Amino acid sequence: MSKQTAAPPSRAGAEEQSSTSVIDPPKDVDRNQLARERDEVKERQKDRFTGLNAEQLIGLYRQMLLIRRFEEKSAEAYVAGKIGGFCHLYIGQEAVAVGAISTIRKDDYVFCSYREHGHALAKGMSSRSIMAELFGKATGCSKGKGGSMHMFDKDLGFLGGHGIVGGQIPLATGAAFGSMYQNTDQVTLCFFGEAAVNQGAFHESLNLAQLWKLPCIYICENNQYGMGTSLARAMSLRDISKKGCAYDIASEFVDGMDVLAVHDAVMRAVERGRKESLPTLLEVRTYRFMGHSMSDPGNYRTRAEIEKYQERDPIKLFSASLLEQKIVDEKTLAEIDKQVREEVEDAYRFADESPLPDPSELYTDVYADPIDPSRNKTR
Amino acid sequence: MSTITIREALNQAIREELTRDEKVFIMGEEVAAYDGAYKVTKGLLHDFGPKRVIDTPITELGFAGLGVGAAMVGLRPIVEFMTFNFSILATDQIINSAAKMLYMSGGQFKIPIVFRGPGGSAFQVSSQHSQAIESWYAHFPGLKVVMPSTPADAKGLLKSAIRDDDPVIFIEQERMYGNKGEVPDDPNFTIPLGVADIKRPGTDCTIVARSLMVPVALKAAEQLEQQGVSCEVIDPRTIRPLDIDTIIESVKKTNRVVLAEESHPICGVNAEISMQIMERAFDYLDAPIKRVSGVDVPMPYAKNLENLVVPDVARIVAAVREVAYLD
Numbered sequence: 001m002s003k004q005t006a007a008p009p010s011r012a013g014a015e016e017q018s019s020t021s022v023i024d025p026p027k028d029v030d031r032n033q034l035a036r037e038r039d040e041v042k043e044r045q046k047d048r049f050t051g052l053n054a055e056q057l058i059g060l061y062r063q064m065l066l067i068r069r070f071e072e073k074s075a076e077a078y079v080a081g082k083i084g085g086f087c088h089l090y091i092g093q094e095a096v097a098v099g100a101i102s103t104i105r106k107d108d109y110v111f112c113s114y115r116e117h118g119h120a121l122a123k124g125m126s127s128r129s130i131m132a133e134l135f136g137k138a139t140g141c142s143k144g145k146g147g148s149m150h151m152f153d154k155d156l157g158f159l160g161g162h163g164i165v166g167g168q169i170p171l172a173t174g175a176a177f178g179s180m181y182q183n184t185d186q187v188t189l190c191f192f193g194e195a196a197v198n199q200g201a202f203h204e205s206l207n208l209a210q211l212w213k214l215p216c217i218y219i220c221e222n223n224q225y226g227m228g229t230s231l232a233r234a235m236s237l238r239d240i241s242k243k244g245c246a247y248d249i250a251s252e253f254v255d256g257m258d259v260l261a262v263h264d265a266v267m268r269a270v271e272r273g274r275k276e277s278l279p280t281l282l283e284v285r286t287y288r289f290m291g292h293s294m295s296d297p298g299n300y301r302t303r304a305e306i307e308k309y310q311e312r313d314p315i316k317l318f319s320a321s322l323l324e325q326k327i328v329d330e331k332t333l334a335e336i337d338k339q340v341r342e343e344v345e346d347a348y349r350f351a352d353e354s355p356l357p358d359p360s361e362l363y364t365d366v367y368a369d370p371i372d373p374s375r376n377k378t379r
Numbered sequence: 380m381s382t383i384t385i386r387e388a389l390n391q392a393i394r395e396e397l398t399r400d401e402k403v404f405i406m407g408e409e410v411a412a413y414d415g416a417y418k419v420t421k422g423l424l425h426d427f428g429p430k431r432v433i434d435t436p437i438t439e440l441g442f443a444g445l446g447v448g449a450a451m452v453g454l455r456p457i458v459e460f461m462t463f464n465f466s467i468l469a470t471d472q473i474i475n476s477a478a479k480m481l482y483m484s485g486g487q488f489k490i491p492i493v494f495r496g497p498g499g500s501a502f503q504v505s506s507q508h509s510q511a512i513e514s515w516y517a518h519f520p521g522l523k524v525v526m527p528s529t530p531a532d533a534k535g536l537l538k539s540a541i542r543d544d545d546p547v548i549f550i551e552q553e554r555m556y557g558n559k560g561e562v563p564d565d566p567n568f569t570i571p572l573g574v575a576d577i578k579r580p581g582t583d584c585t586i587v588a589r590s591l592m593v594p595v596a597l598k599a600a601e602q603l604e605q606q607g608v609s610c611e612v613i614d615p616r617t618i619r620p621l622d623i624d625t626i627i628e629s630v631k632k633t634n635r636v637v638l639a640e641e642s643h644p645i646c647g648v649n650a651e652i653s654m655q656i657m658e659r660a661f662d663y664l665d666a667p668i669k670r671v672s673g674v675d676v677p678m679p680y681a682k683n684l685e686n687l688v689v690p691d692v693a694r695i696v697a698a699v700r701e702v703a704y705l706d
Contacts (some may be wrong), residue, residue: 014607109452143485152484159451160484164475171476174448181404181430181454201471204441211436320637366520367484368544371573371620 100261195226407459
């Protein structure tokens with residue numbers, strides 16, 4: 001029975017859990033207060049430095065910075081008309097993907113929503129293949145057929161990029177079922193926004209995962225807005241980690257601006273998944289600094305609220321901690337930034353120079369086992 | 380050859396494929412301990428155990444999506460819907476995930492999954508439990524849609540569907556599970572998807588019918604034979620991809636066409652078949668194509684009203700006589 005009993009939600013670093021901040025965003029910026037809050041987060045982060053060596057810590061930083069720079073470049077490319085359709089940026093949330101994915105193996109699976117460029121990078125996909133996909137080029141990770149919302153890499157266990165809110169949650173549950181069925185010790189990380197929690201797919205999946213003991217880790221990235229609708233206007237019980245209780249799933253609340261807090265919590269969940277074949281629900285409180293997508297003017301949030309979270313930017317916070325802990329010096333940070341910028345510039349050039357998909361690609365990949373390709377064509 | 384029911388033929392197919400491939404499993408509501416709501420899965424739990432034959436809670440979206448995810452990592456799920464009416468809850472996963480995964484991943488993730496169960500009209504269960512929705516699924520590239528009408532077709536096509544690397548919508552007919560017919564005993568017997576079958580050869584009029592309409596059309600053809608009209612009855616068996624060539628060949632021979640289906644007429648499968656005949660064999664037609672469909676209302680409960688909805692022998696006979704200018 002102990003295996004089935006949900007662990008009590010952890011409260012470490014959970015001062016932000018009070019939903020009042022969502023209902024009453026700060027009207028005026030009290031910079032001293034913001035700085036005090038940031039220092040508190042940093043103080044807590046300090047206690048988490050013990051588990052990882054310098055190389056790993058720098059790796060986390062580098063990965064987060066790569067995502068930040070990659071997304072900045074994506075925004076630039078979008079404005080320049082190089083990227084079409086929707087483009088949902090991950091700026092502000094980097095600590096979640098990086099902290100979480102750094103705990104798993106190459107053969108573990110990752111499922112995401114449509115805000116997945118960062119997760120794809122964190123799972124080891126190349127900047128080139130992701131940028132080329134954004135550009136709709138033949139060299140993209142999905143051959144230019146998926147675009148921003150549908151990145152895939154089978155060899156790296158990156159199983160998408162899904163466009164319907166909550167649609168990836170049953171899929172991830174199924175991949176975890178596959179691991180259980182085939183008796184491997186793989187785990188599946190399933191990322192989704194808090195708005196997906198209101199979908200039936202979330203509830204149906206969590207029920208099945210605990211019922212059948214599936215090693216799936218449900219990572220709710222609570223950035224507090226479903227497009228332009230705040231959590232307060234969309235969810236009756238806003239304490240998302242509590243929802244695990246309904247399915248007897250172990251749950252935790254995690255500070256998503258602290259990459260090490262995310263890493264530690266996901267590590268515990270991965271252990272539970274690998275060793276006991278049990279699911280976990282994590283509510284990771286985070287914030288997106290940009291709009292829902294590139295076309296979002298963002299007039300539903302106050303400047304003060306955005307600044308509050310920018311003050312505890314996960315990358316700035318972590319670099320400050322790394323400096324304080326003497327893991328890096330300013331010179332190293334500058335060098336990392338230079339490398340990352342070069343990588344992103346290279347990806348941009350590669351994408352820009354890559355060929356468009358051949359028109360003949362229109363009809364490929366519709367069926368794995370096409371019965372008569374001519375019948376798939378529009379007459 | 381053995382004479383068995385469609386129910387038994389389907390059971391044999393699932394049983395043989397479970398035996399053949401460890402990656403195949405079946406899940407759905409009441410498929411295991413209850414032996415199947417319609418007994419298609421009878422005895423499978425006993426013979427294959429709970430790992431391969433899995434009862435699900437009533438959570439269609441959840442287990443359909445779970446099946447697609449399992450297929451992404453190499454399993455070959457058979458997902459049973461107790462009836463296809465309930466598949467409506469799972470359409471997001473069937474259409475947005477299963478049908479499109481291969482394409483939007485640039486060919487990386489094939490989805491070898493079968494969604495199966497009974498569909499079409501049932502007996503006096505009113506509007507929500509008695510309807511034919513194959514045209515919904517047939518609309519989407521990436522899916523294959525199969526509708527067998529005989530025990531042999533049911534077995535041979537289901538085995539092919541399970542072995543197929545694409546998502547297959549396999550719609551059985553609730554009223555037909557007890558229908559009997561001859562089925563080859565060979566465990567390697569399969570019928571390829573995408574190939575129509577001429578259920579009865581004829582020379583004067585082509586009747587295209589699927590699922591429940593096949594036996595009805597065959598009875599109509601018998602009556603018409605006595606009236607001096609020779610009908611060719613074609614069962615496409617697979618709705619997508621559609622074996623239009625077989626239909627066109629027949630039309631070129633008979634020059635007259637009646638299309639029978641139990642689904643609603645608007646945007647139905649026969650509307651598509653009719654269009655393709657017009658595009659490819661217009662000059663061969665001696666009369667406008669005639670369509671016999673389920674009446675365009677939700678299914679009523681009362682027996683007399685229900686009988687008015689589902690096309691019967693008399694309506695098909697009348698349609699053939701109309702295109703043959705006999706009345």
